[in-house]
Amino acid sequence: MSEQEQVVKLDLSGLKEAMTETVKQAVKSVAEQMTPKPPAEGKGVVIGSNKDMNKLVESLKHCRESDIKEQWSLTIPNYTLYEIAANLRDYVWITEEISGKVGDIVNIPYVKDHDFQTLTNVGDAFSGETTGLVAVLTTVLKEAGSWSDIGYADIEKIDRNLLDELNSRYVIAARRAEDSNLIAALIAFTGTNFAGTVVDTGSTGFSILSIPKAIALLLAAQKNVAPQNAGLILYMTPKGYGALLKTFTSNATIMYGIGAPLTNTMIEKWLGVTILIGGRVDSKKRTASGSTGTCEVQWLMRPKRCLALAPKRDLLIETDKQIATRKLRLTASHTFGVKVLDAKEAVRILCLTTAIS
Secondary structure, three states: OOOOOOOOOOOOOOHHHHHHHHHHHHHHHHHHHHOOOOOOOOOOOOOOOOHHHHHHHHHHHOOOOOOOOOEEEEOOOOOOOOOOOOOHHHOOEEOOOOOOOOOOEEEEEEEOOOOOOOOOOOOOOOOOOOOOOEEEEEEEOEEEEEEEEEEHHHHOOOOHHHHHHHHHHHHHHHHHHHHHHHHHHHHOOOHHHOOEEEEEOOOOOOOOOHHHHHHHHHHHOOOOOOHHHOOEEEEEOHHHHHHHHHHHHOOHHHHHOOOOOHHHOOOOEEOOEEEEEOOOOOEEEOOOOOOOOEEEEEEEEOOOOOEEEEEOOOEEEEEEEEOOOOEEEEEEEEEEEEEEOOHHHEEEEEEEHHHHO
Protein backbone atom coordinates (compact mmCIF):
# COMPACT_ATOMS: atom_id res chain seq x y z
CA MET A 1 0.00 0.00 0.00
CA SER A 2 1.44 3.39 -1.05
CA GLU A 3 1.62 6.49 1.19
CA GLN A 4 -1.29 8.09 -0.72
CA GLU A 5 -3.64 5.16 -0.30
CA GLN A 6 -6.01 5.07 2.72
CA VAL A 7 -8.35 2.40 3.96
CA VAL A 8 -11.94 3.60 4.72
CA LYS A 9 -14.16 1.35 6.78
CA LEU A 10 -18.00 1.87 6.78
CA ASP A 11 -20.07 0.74 9.73
CA LEU A 12 -23.59 -0.10 8.35
CA SER A 13 -24.80 -2.06 11.32
CA GLY A 14 -27.49 0.54 12.33
CA LEU A 15 -28.45 1.87 8.88
CA LYS A 16 -31.63 -0.20 8.45
CA GLU A 17 -33.02 0.80 11.83
CA ALA A 18 -32.20 4.47 11.26
CA MET A 19 -33.92 4.54 7.85
CA THR A 20 -36.99 2.76 9.24
CA GLU A 21 -37.33 5.31 12.05
CA THR A 22 -36.96 8.22 9.59
CA VAL A 23 -39.75 6.85 7.38
CA LYS A 24 -42.01 6.36 10.42
CA GLN A 25 -41.53 9.96 11.53
CA ALA A 26 -42.25 11.27 8.00
CA VAL A 27 -45.47 9.23 7.75
CA LYS A 28 -46.56 10.41 11.21
CA SER A 29 -45.96 14.04 10.25
CA VAL A 30 -48.02 13.75 7.05
CA ALA A 31 -50.85 11.98 8.90
CA GLU A 32 -50.99 14.72 11.53
CA GLN A 33 -51.28 17.40 8.84
CA MET A 34 -54.15 15.54 7.11
CA THR A 35 -56.15 14.94 10.31
CA PRO A 36 -58.95 17.56 10.78
CA LYS A 37 -58.53 19.73 13.85
CA PRO A 38 -61.24 19.17 16.50
CA PRO A 39 -63.92 21.90 16.64
CA ALA A 40 -63.82 24.55 19.29
CA GLU A 41 -65.94 23.87 22.33
CA GLY A 42 -69.62 24.56 21.67
CA LYS A 43 -69.27 24.69 17.87
CA GLY A 44 -69.83 21.87 15.40
CA VAL A 45 -68.11 21.28 12.08
CA VAL A 46 -70.01 19.91 9.10
CA ILE A 47 -67.84 18.44 6.36
CA GLY A 48 -69.51 18.35 2.92
CA SER A 49 -68.54 16.46 -0.20
CA ASN A 50 -68.87 19.47 -2.52
CA LYS A 51 -65.52 21.26 -2.39
CA ASP A 52 -66.80 24.37 -4.14
CA MET A 53 -69.71 24.74 -1.70
CA ASN A 54 -67.41 24.27 1.30
CA LYS A 55 -65.11 26.93 -0.11
CA LEU A 56 -68.10 29.27 -0.43
CA VAL A 57 -69.10 28.65 3.19
CA GLU A 58 -65.60 29.43 4.38
CA SER A 59 -65.44 32.61 2.31
CA LEU A 60 -68.73 33.79 3.81
CA LYS A 61 -67.46 33.18 7.32
CA HIS A 62 -64.33 35.26 6.69
CA CYS A 63 -66.14 38.33 5.45
CA ARG A 64 -64.60 40.35 8.29
CA GLU A 65 -61.15 40.01 6.76
CA SER A 66 -62.01 40.19 3.07
CA ASP A 67 -64.26 42.31 0.92
CA ILE A 68 -66.53 39.50 -0.29
CA LYS A 69 -68.52 39.67 -3.47
CA GLU A 70 -69.53 36.12 -4.37
CA GLN A 71 -72.17 34.76 -6.71
CA TRP A 72 -73.39 31.33 -7.68
CA SER A 73 -76.29 29.86 -9.63
CA LEU A 74 -78.76 27.05 -9.07
CA THR A 75 -80.50 24.92 -11.66
CA ILE A 76 -84.23 24.93 -10.90
CA PRO A 77 -85.32 21.28 -10.94
CA ASN A 78 -88.33 20.15 -12.97
CA TYR A 79 -89.67 18.22 -9.99
CA THR A 80 -89.81 19.32 -6.35
CA LEU A 81 -91.74 18.33 -3.25
CA TYR A 82 -92.92 19.60 0.11
CA GLU A 83 -94.06 23.12 -0.70
CA ILE A 84 -97.39 24.76 -1.47
CA ALA A 85 -96.85 25.45 -5.14
CA ALA A 86 -98.51 24.07 -8.26
CA ASN A 87 -95.10 23.48 -9.92
CA LEU A 88 -96.57 24.30 -13.31
CA ARG A 89 -93.05 24.07 -14.76
CA ASP A 90 -93.61 20.30 -14.77
CA TYR A 91 -96.71 20.66 -16.96
CA VAL A 92 -96.05 23.50 -19.40
CA TRP A 93 -94.04 23.73 -22.58
CA ILE A 94 -90.48 24.82 -21.73
CA THR A 95 -88.45 26.48 -24.45
CA GLU A 96 -84.70 27.10 -24.27
CA GLU A 97 -84.97 29.67 -27.07
CA ILE A 98 -83.41 32.48 -25.04
CA SER A 99 -81.57 30.51 -22.37
CA GLY A 100 -78.06 31.90 -21.95
CA LYS A 101 -78.50 34.40 -24.80
CA VAL A 102 -78.46 38.19 -24.94
CA GLY A 103 -81.81 40.01 -25.09
CA ASP A 104 -85.12 40.16 -23.28
CA ILE A 105 -87.57 39.14 -26.03
CA VAL A 106 -88.63 35.50 -26.46
CA ASN A 107 -89.89 34.25 -29.83
CA ILE A 108 -91.82 30.98 -29.70
CA PRO A 109 -92.60 29.47 -33.13
CA TYR A 110 -95.59 27.14 -33.40
CA VAL A 111 -97.74 25.28 -35.91
CA LYS A 112 -101.51 25.71 -35.61
CA ASP A 113 -103.90 22.76 -35.53
CA HIS A 114 -106.56 22.99 -38.24
CA ASP A 115 -109.10 21.06 -40.32
CA PHE A 116 -108.92 20.21 -44.01
CA GLN A 117 -111.59 21.46 -46.38
CA THR A 118 -113.52 18.80 -48.29
CA LEU A 119 -113.93 19.78 -51.94
CA THR A 120 -117.06 19.05 -53.94
CA ASN A 121 -115.01 17.79 -56.86
CA VAL A 122 -111.39 16.80 -57.20
CA GLY A 123 -109.49 19.72 -58.61
CA ASP A 124 -111.81 22.44 -57.25
CA ALA A 125 -110.20 25.48 -55.65
CA PHE A 126 -110.00 25.73 -51.88
CA SER A 127 -112.35 28.39 -50.58
CA GLY A 128 -109.79 30.25 -48.52
CA GLU A 129 -106.40 30.27 -46.84
CA THR A 130 -105.71 28.61 -43.52
CA THR A 131 -104.38 31.66 -41.72
CA GLY A 132 -101.75 31.48 -39.04
CA LEU A 133 -100.69 27.90 -39.82
CA VAL A 134 -97.11 28.75 -38.91
CA ALA A 135 -96.60 31.74 -36.63
CA VAL A 136 -94.37 33.11 -33.89
CA LEU A 137 -95.53 34.16 -30.44
CA THR A 138 -93.52 36.89 -28.73
CA THR A 139 -93.22 37.66 -25.03
CA VAL A 140 -91.08 39.98 -22.92
CA LEU A 141 -89.00 38.52 -20.11
CA LYS A 142 -89.92 39.05 -16.47
CA GLU A 143 -87.60 39.16 -13.47
CA ALA A 144 -88.50 38.07 -9.95
CA GLY A 145 -86.36 37.92 -6.84
CA SER A 146 -85.67 39.01 -3.28
CA TRP A 147 -82.84 40.28 -1.10
CA SER A 148 -81.96 39.99 2.57
CA ASP A 149 -79.17 41.17 4.88
CA ILE A 150 -77.40 38.81 7.29
CA GLY A 151 -75.33 40.14 10.19
CA TYR A 152 -71.66 39.20 10.47
CA ALA A 153 -72.32 37.43 13.76
CA ASP A 154 -74.91 35.20 12.10
CA ILE A 155 -72.67 34.50 9.10
CA GLU A 156 -70.13 32.92 11.44
CA LYS A 157 -72.74 30.31 12.31
CA ILE A 158 -73.38 29.29 8.67
CA ASP A 159 -72.54 25.71 7.75
CA ARG A 160 -73.12 23.57 4.67
CA ASN A 161 -76.55 22.38 5.81
CA LEU A 162 -77.85 25.90 6.37
CA LEU A 163 -76.59 27.04 2.97
CA ASP A 164 -78.30 24.09 1.27
CA GLU A 165 -81.55 24.98 3.04
CA LEU A 166 -81.23 28.61 1.94
CA ASN A 167 -80.73 27.51 -1.65
CA SER A 168 -83.79 25.25 -1.53
CA ARG A 169 -85.96 28.13 -0.26
CA TYR A 170 -84.82 30.30 -3.14
CA VAL A 171 -85.78 27.53 -5.59
CA ILE A 172 -89.26 27.23 -4.04
CA ALA A 173 -89.78 30.99 -4.31
CA ALA A 174 -88.72 30.89 -7.96
CA ARG A 175 -91.22 28.11 -8.69
CA ARG A 176 -94.01 30.11 -7.06
CA ALA A 177 -93.09 33.15 -9.16
CA GLU A 178 -93.35 31.03 -12.31
CA ASP A 179 -96.75 29.67 -11.23
CA SER A 180 -98.11 33.13 -10.48
CA ASN A 181 -97.03 34.63 -13.79
CA LEU A 182 -98.26 31.66 -15.84
CA ILE A 183 -101.74 31.88 -14.28
CA ALA A 184 -101.71 35.67 -14.62
CA ALA A 185 -101.13 35.23 -18.36
CA LEU A 186 -104.38 33.21 -18.55
CA ILE A 187 -106.33 35.71 -16.46
CA ALA A 188 -105.40 38.46 -18.92
CA PHE A 189 -107.64 36.84 -21.57
CA THR A 190 -111.40 37.27 -21.73
CA GLY A 191 -113.91 34.47 -21.32
CA THR A 192 -114.55 34.14 -25.07
CA ASN A 193 -110.88 33.24 -25.65
CA PHE A 194 -111.15 29.98 -23.74
CA ALA A 195 -112.75 26.66 -24.63
CA GLY A 196 -115.50 27.65 -22.21
CA THR A 197 -116.48 28.67 -18.69
CA VAL A 198 -118.17 26.58 -16.02
CA VAL A 199 -119.98 28.55 -13.33
CA ASP A 200 -120.21 26.34 -10.26
CA THR A 201 -123.53 26.70 -8.47
CA GLY A 202 -122.92 24.05 -5.82
CA SER A 203 -123.60 24.92 -2.20
CA THR A 204 -120.06 23.88 -1.25
CA GLY A 205 -118.55 26.20 -3.84
CA PHE A 206 -117.03 23.51 -6.04
CA SER A 207 -118.88 20.46 -7.27
CA ILE A 208 -117.18 17.37 -8.66
CA LEU A 209 -119.63 17.74 -11.54
CA SER A 210 -117.74 20.84 -12.65
CA ILE A 211 -114.85 18.65 -13.80
CA PRO A 212 -116.80 16.53 -16.34
CA LYS A 213 -118.56 19.71 -17.53
CA ALA A 214 -115.18 21.33 -18.19
CA ILE A 215 -113.89 18.19 -19.93
CA ALA A 216 -116.93 18.29 -22.23
CA LEU A 217 -116.10 21.88 -23.20
CA LEU A 218 -112.55 20.89 -24.16
CA LEU A 219 -113.88 18.01 -26.24
CA ALA A 220 -116.28 20.42 -27.95
CA ALA A 221 -113.24 22.56 -28.81
CA GLN A 222 -111.76 19.48 -30.59
CA LYS A 223 -109.10 18.86 -27.91
CA ASN A 224 -107.91 15.33 -27.23
CA VAL A 225 -108.23 14.85 -23.46
CA ALA A 226 -107.30 11.15 -23.31
CA PRO A 227 -104.82 10.38 -20.47
CA GLN A 228 -102.49 8.64 -22.94
CA ASN A 229 -102.36 11.91 -24.88
CA ALA A 230 -100.90 14.03 -22.06
CA GLY A 231 -104.20 14.05 -20.11
CA LEU A 232 -105.43 17.12 -18.21
CA ILE A 233 -104.41 19.19 -15.22
CA LEU A 234 -106.69 21.14 -12.86
CA TYR A 235 -105.13 24.18 -11.21
CA MET A 236 -106.95 24.89 -7.94
CA THR A 237 -106.65 27.56 -5.29
CA PRO A 238 -106.32 26.38 -1.66
CA LYS A 239 -109.96 27.33 -0.93
CA GLY A 240 -111.13 25.71 -4.15
CA TYR A 241 -109.38 22.48 -3.23
CA GLY A 242 -110.93 22.58 0.23
CA ALA A 243 -114.36 22.91 -1.39
CA LEU A 244 -113.57 19.92 -3.60
CA LEU A 245 -112.72 17.87 -0.52
CA LYS A 246 -116.08 18.79 1.02
CA THR A 247 -117.95 17.53 -2.03
CA PHE A 248 -116.10 14.23 -1.85
CA THR A 249 -116.53 13.73 1.87
CA SER A 250 -120.26 14.40 1.59
CA ASN A 251 -120.66 11.67 -1.03
CA ALA A 252 -120.56 8.24 0.64
CA THR A 253 -120.59 6.39 -2.70
CA ILE A 254 -117.35 8.05 -3.76
CA MET A 255 -115.73 7.97 -0.32
CA TYR A 256 -116.28 4.28 0.36
CA GLY A 257 -117.08 2.88 -3.08
CA ILE A 258 -114.96 0.85 -5.43
CA GLY A 259 -111.21 1.31 -4.91
CA ALA A 260 -109.24 2.59 -1.94
CA PRO A 261 -111.26 4.75 0.47
CA LEU A 262 -110.40 8.43 0.08
CA THR A 263 -110.07 8.66 3.85
CA ASN A 264 -106.57 7.22 3.47
CA THR A 265 -105.17 9.54 0.82
CA MET A 266 -105.16 12.99 -0.75
CA ILE A 267 -107.16 13.53 -3.92
CA GLU A 268 -104.51 13.91 -6.60
CA LYS A 269 -106.44 12.58 -9.60
CA TRP A 270 -110.07 12.42 -10.62
CA LEU A 271 -111.38 11.18 -13.98
CA GLY A 272 -107.79 11.09 -15.23
CA VAL A 273 -107.27 14.75 -14.28
CA THR A 274 -104.15 15.64 -12.25
CA ILE A 275 -105.05 18.12 -9.50
CA LEU A 276 -102.52 20.84 -8.65
CA ILE A 277 -102.81 23.29 -5.74
CA GLY A 278 -101.26 26.71 -6.26
CA GLY A 279 -101.03 29.91 -4.27
CA ARG A 280 -102.07 32.25 -7.07
CA VAL A 281 -105.69 33.39 -6.47
CA ASP A 282 -107.64 35.41 -9.01
CA SER A 283 -111.21 36.61 -8.81
CA LYS A 284 -113.88 37.24 -11.44
CA LYS A 285 -117.45 38.42 -11.29
CA ARG A 286 -120.07 35.78 -12.03
CA THR A 287 -121.52 36.04 -15.50
CA ALA A 288 -124.24 33.39 -15.43
CA SER A 289 -127.81 34.58 -15.72
CA GLY A 290 -129.31 35.28 -12.32
CA SER A 291 -125.97 34.80 -10.54
CA THR A 292 -124.17 37.46 -8.56
CA GLY A 293 -121.07 37.60 -6.40
CA THR A 294 -117.33 37.21 -6.77
CA CYS A 295 -115.73 33.88 -7.75
CA GLU A 296 -112.29 32.38 -7.43
CA VAL A 297 -111.01 31.02 -10.73
CA GLN A 298 -109.90 27.41 -11.13
CA TRP A 299 -108.38 26.21 -14.42
CA LEU A 300 -108.72 22.95 -16.35
CA MET A 301 -106.17 22.70 -19.16
CA ARG A 302 -104.05 20.41 -21.28
CA PRO A 303 -100.39 20.30 -20.18
CA LYS A 304 -97.66 21.25 -22.67
CA ARG A 305 -100.36 22.72 -24.96
CA CYS A 306 -101.80 25.70 -23.11
CA LEU A 307 -98.84 27.51 -21.50
CA ALA A 308 -95.16 28.06 -22.27
CA LEU A 309 -92.24 28.95 -20.01
CA ALA A 310 -88.95 30.39 -21.30
CA PRO A 311 -86.20 30.54 -18.64
CA LYS A 312 -83.50 33.11 -19.42
CA ARG A 313 -80.97 31.58 -17.04
CA ASP A 314 -80.70 29.53 -13.90
CA LEU A 315 -81.63 31.10 -10.58
CA LEU A 316 -78.82 33.54 -9.72
CA ILE A 317 -77.74 34.24 -6.13
CA GLU A 318 -75.30 37.07 -5.39
CA THR A 319 -73.66 38.40 -2.24
CA ASP A 320 -72.32 41.87 -1.51
CA LYS A 321 -70.74 43.17 1.69
CA GLN A 322 -72.56 46.10 3.34
CA ILE A 323 -69.68 47.63 5.29
CA ALA A 324 -71.62 50.47 6.93
CA THR A 325 -74.22 48.16 8.47
CA ARG A 326 -71.79 45.25 9.11
CA LYS A 327 -73.96 42.87 7.13
CA LEU A 328 -73.77 40.67 4.06
CA ARG A 329 -76.52 41.16 1.48
CA LEU A 330 -77.91 38.11 -0.35
CA THR A 331 -79.85 38.76 -3.55
CA ALA A 332 -81.62 36.05 -5.57
CA SER A 333 -83.14 36.69 -8.99
CA HIS A 334 -84.87 34.63 -11.64
CA THR A 335 -85.51 35.83 -15.21
CA PHE A 336 -88.04 34.08 -17.45
CA GLY A 337 -90.82 34.60 -19.96
CA VAL A 338 -94.36 33.19 -19.99
CA LYS A 339 -96.86 32.89 -22.81
CA VAL A 340 -100.30 31.43 -23.48
CA LEU A 341 -99.85 29.15 -26.48
CA ASP A 342 -103.55 28.48 -27.01
CA ALA A 343 -106.32 29.80 -24.73
CA LYS A 344 -108.70 27.25 -26.25
CA GLU A 345 -106.72 24.62 -24.32
CA ALA A 346 -108.18 25.94 -21.04
CA VAL A 347 -111.58 26.08 -19.34
CA ARG A 348 -112.39 28.51 -16.53
CA ILE A 349 -114.26 27.16 -13.51
CA LEU A 350 -115.79 29.95 -11.40
CA CYS A 351 -116.42 29.08 -7.76
CA LEU A 352 -118.47 31.44 -5.60
CA THR A 353 -116.10 32.91 -3.02
CA THR A 354 -118.67 33.03 -0.24
CA ALA A 355 -119.35 29.31 -0.65
CA ILE A 356 -115.73 28.17 -0.50
CA SER A 357 -114.61 30.48 2.34
